[in-house]
Amino acid sequence: MSIRATTAAPALDQWIRKLDHAALDAPWTQPGPLIKPKKSAMEPKLWRWREIEPLLRQSPEFMKPGRGAERRILRLDNPGVPERTAAHTISVAVQYLLPGECAPAHRHTPDAIRFMLHGEGAFTTIEGDKFRMRRGDLVVTPSMTWHDHGNEGSEPVIWTDGLDSPVVRYLENLLGQEFEGDAQPIRTGPPARHLHYTWETAYAELMTRAKGDADPFDDVIMEYLDPATGRSVVPTIGCYLQMLRPGVRTRAHTQTSSAVYHVVAGSGATDIGGTRYAWGEGDFFAIPPRVAHAHANPGDAPAILFSFQDVPLLKTLGFYRVEDSPA
Ligand SMILES: [Fe+2]
Ligand SMILES: [Fe+2]
Incomplete structure (x- = not known):
C-alpha cells in the first residue's frame, strides 16, 4: 500500500511537470473547483466632497497651470479594486481645469461620460462640435471620438467623469492617440449627432x-x-x-x-x-x-x-x- 502511494506521487509530479512543459494544466489535480471562484473585490465606499474639494483645489500646486495640466484629475480609489478605480468596471474621477487651460485633443478606446459639477465657462469639443458644459450637463465622448476640453471662464471648473477603461483594459484593447495641436478646429455647418443632455x-x-x-x-x-x-x-x-x-x-x-x-x-x-x-x-x-x-x-x-x-x-x-x- 505505502509502496503504491510513494510511487504514484512522484509519477504524478513528473506528469504535471510534463504538462507544464507542454503549457497545459490539469486543474483537477488541485483541490477545489475547476474554475476558481473570485471574491468580489469592490467594496462599499463613500468619498466626501469636503475631503475631495480642498485636495482638488490644491492640485495645481503640484500639477502646474498651463500646458501639461491638461488632465488634472483625482480618481476615486476603491480600496478593494487592485486597479484603484471606483468600481472594477468603471473609473470615476473629478477633474479641475483653471481659467484659460485646455485639455488637448485626443481619442481613446474607452468611452467617457462627463457630468458637470462647478464653475462657468467649461466646454468639450467632440469631433469638431463644441458644447458648453454647465452645472448638471452630461456630455458623452464615445470610444475613439476626438475630444478636447477648455475653460473659457474666469474661475476654475470641476466636472466628474466616468470611463469604462477597466473593462477595455481587461479586454486588452486600451489604445489612444494624441491630436496634432491642442484644440480641434470647430466644424462649420450643423453639428453631427452627439449625446449632450442639459x-x-x-x-x-x-x-x-x-x-x-x-x-x-x-x-x-x-x-x-x-x-x-x-x-x-x-x-x-x-x-x-x-x-x-x-x-x-x-x-x-x-x-x-x-x-x-x-x-x-x-x-x-x-x-x-x-x-x-x-x-x-x-x-x-x-x-x-x-x-x-x-x-x-x-x-x-x-x-x-x-x-x-x-x-x-x-x-x-x-x-x-x-x-x-x-x-
Ligand atoms: Fe439599486
Ligand atoms: Fe479623454
Missing part, C-alpha cells in the same frame, strides 16, 4: 417621472438614453438621475451590477450591506455587485443623485439580475 432637460424629465409611479428600489429614477436608439449612452455604462423625495425609504434589493453615485443635491443615507453611509451634496459612493442596498431621505428637501452603473454591460452578457432583499 441639466434643464434631464431635470424636467425627472420631474415628469415624479408624477407617475415611484420605483420601490429607487423612488423616482430616469436613465439618460440615446434618443435615436433608445439605448444606454454607451454600451458598458448607463447614466441615471434620480430623486429621493422627502421622507422616502426605498426597499432593499441586490443587483448583479455595480454603481457609483454622486450626490447632486440634498442629503440622505444609503444602507449598503448592513452599513449605513450618510451622504450630502457633492459626495460620491460606490455599491458593489450583489450587495443589498436601500436609500433613505429622512430630510424635508428632495435628494438628487446621479449615477454611473454597469447595467448595460451586465444585460448584454445576460447576467443582469435584480432581487428583493429582506430588510
